[in-house]
Amino acid sequence: PGRKAGPELAYRGPADHKGATDPTLLRMRILITGGAGFLGSHLCERLLNEGHEIICLDNFFTGRKANIAPLLGNPSFELVRHDVIDPFKFEVDRIYNLACPASPPHYQYNPIKTTKTSVMGAINCLGLAKRVKARVFQASTSEVYGDPEVHPQPESYRGCVNPIGIRSCYDEGKRCAETLFFDYHREHHLEIRVVRIFNTYGPRMLPDDGRVVSNFIVQALKGEDLTVYGDGTQTRSFCYVDDLIEGFVRLMEHPTLTGPVNIGNPGEFTMLELAEKVLQKVGGKSKLTFHPLPGDDPLQRQPDITLAKSELGWQPTVDLDEGLDRTIPYFAQLLGK
Ligand code: NAD
Ligand code: UDP
Numbered sequence: 001p002g003r004k005a006g007p008e009l010a011y012r013g014p015a016d017h018k019g020a021t022d023p024t025l026l027r028m029r030i031l032i033t034g035g036a037g038f039l040g041s042h043l044c045e046r047l048l049n050e051g052h053e054i055i056c057l058d059n060f061f062t063g064r065k066a067n068i069a070p071l072l073g074n075p076s077f078e079l080v081r082h083d084v085i086d087p088f089k090f091e092v093d094r095i096y097n098l099a100c101p102a103s104p105p106h107y108q109y110n111p112i113k114t115t116k117t118s119v120m121g122a123i124n125c126l127g128l129a130k131r132v133k134a135r136v137f138q139a140s141t142s143e144v145y146g147d148p149e150v151h152p153q154p155e156s157y158r159g160c161v162n163p164i165g166i167r168s169c170y171d172e173g174k175r176c177a178e179t180l181f182f183d184y185h186r187e188h189h190l191e192i193r194v195v196r197i198f199n200t201y202g203p204r205m206l207p208d209d210g211r212v213v214s215n216f217i218v219q220a221l222k223g224e225d226l227t228v229y230g231d232g233t234q235t236r237s238f239c240y241v242d243d244l245i246e247g248f249v250r251l252m253e254h255p256t257l258t259g260p261v262n263i264g265n266p267g268e269f270t271m272l273e274l275a276e277k278v279l280q281k282v283g284g285k286s287k288l289t290f291h292p293l294p295g296d297d298p299l300q301r302q303p304d305i306t307l308a309k310s311e312l313g314w315q316p317t318v319d320l321d322e323g324l325d326r327t328i329p330y331f332a333q334l335l336g337k
Contacts, residue, residue: 235300
């Protein structure tokens, strides 16, 4: 670890990053599991642009080659088709563990595999980090709070998760991954970073991903009715992808903070408000149709980002209106609209 590079490759972390990056780590070799997915591909691009060497590991369950196609010609970018459930070995300085389907229809498609991906994926990343002394980052989730009774949710809130419901494979898998991260930290002194991601959207989401932002935009663009689950009064807080990735890098390069740290946009909206916004922006004749609320669907969700603000100097810069304005053209182009 700690490979030095020529000055043209010097690490250029966020200029106002509070915990300055270690100056000896100019150019790092970074493993990103789930790197061909929505968030992973944005992270690969960001870190390549900063002059790092990237190993992107993905089994292409929900990831796509198209997401990383523009990076394939870059000599600093390597793609490995592999499943995080099976052990892997790379000489790396940093590991970002993002491999896991994130959308409810995808993670419920094969729930046992989802739990294995979170738990065995974490064990394999931690084992590698221990062996090569890499710093390791876990993409955790606001789902660890379940259907929260505390609102907004600070990191100290322990959550209200159903251990046997249809979302449990994801929620409990992610909770167990957090446990493993902190046990490796306590027992083996690993440098860990744990982020709790709140609903994030933006270009490169799959059009059939099943999450609400992509569903509503795709439906509106196709002139289909928008599928509101339940009465649409449940809330979520939506973060634009670029803001989230900035938070990731700040946390990873913080000299000491392990987290967990909430990263998300505190702007909270009901699904009805989101549907209205999308309809107003896309236009057309779509109406709202109401469908049963899926089991264990949380009623409300909003991050308390006090910790990210004070320790990382991070807060979101793109509000929902602007984020939708940046995301709708991506889906329009994809659908040829
Ligand atoms: P995504 O589905 O687009 O990306 C997940 C990636 O992991 C895909 O490329 C997929 O092919 C890969 N993958 C899945 N199982 C794998 C396995 N067993 N081995 C190797 N690769 C595997 O989802 P995303 O939105 O980019 O989410 C990335 C990470 O962030 C996930 O861990 C997710 O749980 C977490 N997260 C995302 C959000 C969000 O709103 N986007 C919110 C909370 C947490
Ligand atoms: N949702 C909806 N219509 C859809 C997809 C989702 O009303 O077509 C609702 C869903 O029931 C949930 C919210 O939107 O209350 C966010 O769902 P998503 O799957 O995007 O994220 P998560 O539930 O994991 O936060």
